[in-house]
Amino acid sequence: MYLSVSEAATSSVLVKQEDGIQKPIYYTSKALLPAETRYSLAEKMALALITVARKLRPYFQAHKIGVCTNCPLKLILQKPEVSGRLTKWAIELSEFDVEYLPRTAIKAQAVADFVVEFTEPSIEVARMMVEQNKKVFKWQLRVDGSSNTHGSGAGVIVSTPEGDSVECALRFDFKATNNQAEYEALIAGLKVCTVLGADEVEIFSDSQVVVNQVLDEYQARDESMITYLELAKELLGRFKEYRIVHVPREENEQDDALAKLASATINIWPKSISMIRLLQPSIVKSKEVGAVFGERNSWITPIKEYLFNDVLPSDPLEAKWLKYRATRYSVLNGELYKRGYSRALQRCVGPEEAEGILRSIHSGNCGNHAGGVSLAHKTLRQGFYWPTLFADAKRVAARCEACQKIANNIRQPPELLQSITSPWPFAMWGIDLIGPMPTATGEAKHAIVAVDYFTQWVEAEPLVHITEANTVSFVKKNILYRFGIPNTIITDNGTQFDGRKFRELCDKYGINNYYASPAHPQTNGQTEAVNKIIKHNLKAKLATKKGSWADKLPQVLWAYRTTERGSTGETPYSMAYGADVGKNNNKSGKRSGSDTKNDLVTFKIFPL
Structure with a gap:
């Protein structure tokens, strides 16, 4: 199968190879809709493949299809940041036995190119193509590379829609030819634009070789140039629209000066320019990532070997099942990730690491000694996945010594709950006291607890004395x-709670104050249930150091707030704030102007 795309159409040619001769079987073509013309080149190639798969479905179901293309379709369809349509197409293609091959013969590709050239676009698309040639891009990228006897470097200048400029000079700690330096500049510039949130970009480069290779006007012959070209096209595929233009060197003077500055031997440069050192070429990671495996043979190994090396099991049924499963996995920085249905990417974990993760979440600093199901859900929310997660979580919870010592011995038969409903978040609160407990820091012997009936958010504080003034405060x-x-x-x-000051507080703010029935705490059952959980978790954390319960109380509250509750299916944190707690810390200060963007580039793309 050979594919070809243009600005207005896609085409494909299905051929059969016999005795080294390729015989055409079927041709397909499709004039793009106005919305489809705005797809990136990678998305158009994927659209051409899904179109022919739908039109020639019997051929795809009966035979193994080899797709010959220079576009890295397999990598694009498995990227973690692909759009929804690409993910949908990848799942649809997973039912067929499709193999992606590098294009060697040119004859059948010439036929596909001929078909796409003679597929006439619609009137709207033709008018849109004329308008696109006149379009002014909001984001502009100027790149240049330099290589001389002293060293190699590159210069990158990004112009934002707000009129700011991000200037980066890259110094290479490796030998690079001039063309390699030009590609390094282009790749670094595309990474900068991606981090800054650009969705369309116009690229200016004074390298005729790089520009024409990206435009498929020149053919890359050297192995390193082919790898650089594939990486550049993969990065370009992340943009909705782009244009790359060759400019004379005199029109690229500022970027040329940055490149020469980076390749020079001096170590002093203006503060407004981010100087970054690259220890190795950008293509090294792409080459070596498939050769490194951190785990012994586990459930991750077959998926990794298929995604990296196209290795499939000998059993056809197992191979088909593996290809279907692999569509939901992606590789990022050498790690395998699973695409969740409603969550972000989840890192796939082997059995050796899984045990430590479960124990840390169950009984670590932020652990609350949760049960098996709750522990499994909390692990998923933290961004980890493996197939036996729920069974392993139940086993870890059952073997926890602290949980066994303080477990509740329930003898009363279960009954249907009579829940008290709240109309909106933080509209109805239940308040109760815990104690007396062992004397803690500051002579605290009691704790006051408040829980919101809607979100189940909990607030608590240690108390030295149970007084009306402390309650009001x-x-x-x-x-x-x-x-x-x-x-x-x-x-x-x-x-x-029934004194004059507390009643005056409620009357002042118009709060309805209701009291539980005497000797019947079930009427404030939500608060009583939370009290039990807090005491249970404190016992599990304290062991013999009972007097430090006040110091451990914030940890217990945080663990409760970030654990999924069975009644809501969400954590109190997500119910209160609309999102799960973040897992990354950002300690950088907030500044304005191009310096902030330069720092963003430095720390996100080129971590030191």
Whole structure:
């Protein structure tokens, strides 16, 4: 199968090879719709493949199809950041036995190119093509490479829609030819544009070789040039639209000066320019990533070997099942990731690492000694995946010594819950007290706990004395001034909740104050359940150091807030803030102007 695309159409040629001779079997072509003309080159190639797969479905079902193309279609369809349509097409193609091959013969490709050239575009597409040639791109990228006897380097200048300029000079710690330096400049510039959020870019380069190879006007013959070209096209495929233009050297003077500065032997440069050292060529990672495996043979190995080296099991059924599974996995920086249905990418973990991850989440600093199912869901939210996750989580929870010592011995038969519903977040709070407990730091012997009935968010503080003044202060600081005025507060009948000051507080802010039935704590059951969980987790964390419960209380609260609750299916944190807790820390200060963008480029693309 040979594919060809243009600005207005796609085409394909199905050939059969007998005795080294390729015989055409079928031709297909498709005039692109106006929206499809805005696809990137990679998306158009994928569209051509999915189109012929739908039109020639009987051939695809009955035979193994080899797709001969210089476009890295396999890598594009398996990228973690692909668009929704590419993911959909990849899953649709997974039912067929499709193999991606490098294009060697040119005869059948010439036929596909001939068909696409004579496929007339629609009137709207023809008009749009004329307008696109006149289009002014918001993002502009100027790149240049330099190689001399002193060293090699590159210069990158990105012009943003706001008029700012990001200037980077790259110094290479390896020998590079002039063409390699030009490609390194282009690749670095494309990475900068991707991090800065550009979706369309116009590229200016004074290298005639690089520009024409990207435009498929020149053929790359050297192995390193072919690898550079594939990497550049893969990065270009991330943009909705791009244009690459060859400019004379005199029109690229500023970028040429940056490249010469990077390749010079001096170590002093203007502060407005980010100077970055590259220890190895950009294509080294692409070559070596398939040869490194961190685990012994496990469930990850067959998927990795298929994605890296196209190695399939000898059993046809196993091979078909593996190809179907592999469409939901991607490789990023040498690690295997699974695409979740509603979550971000989840790193695939082998059995040797899985045990440590479960124990850390179960009983680590932020662990709450959760049960098996809850522990498994929390692990998924943290971005980890392996097939036996739920069974392993139940086993780890069952073998936890602290959990076994303080486990509840339930003798009462279960009954249907009579839940109290809240109309919106932070509208109804239940408040209760815990204690007396062992004397903690500051002579604290009690704790006051408040829980929101809608989100199940919990606030708690240690108390030295149970007084009405402390109760009023807690409500003001942890509820009113943090979440706003609630509609209802439910408490017990203690004097600290039924005194004059507490009633005046409720009357002042228009809060309905309801009291639980005497000797019947089930009427404030949500708070009682949270009290039990807090005491359970404190016991599991403290062991023999009972007096440090006040210091461990914030850890217990954080673990509770970030654990999925069975009644809502979400964590209290996500119910309160609309998103799961972030897993990355950003300690950098906030600044404006091009310096911030330069730092963003330096730390995100070229980590030191």
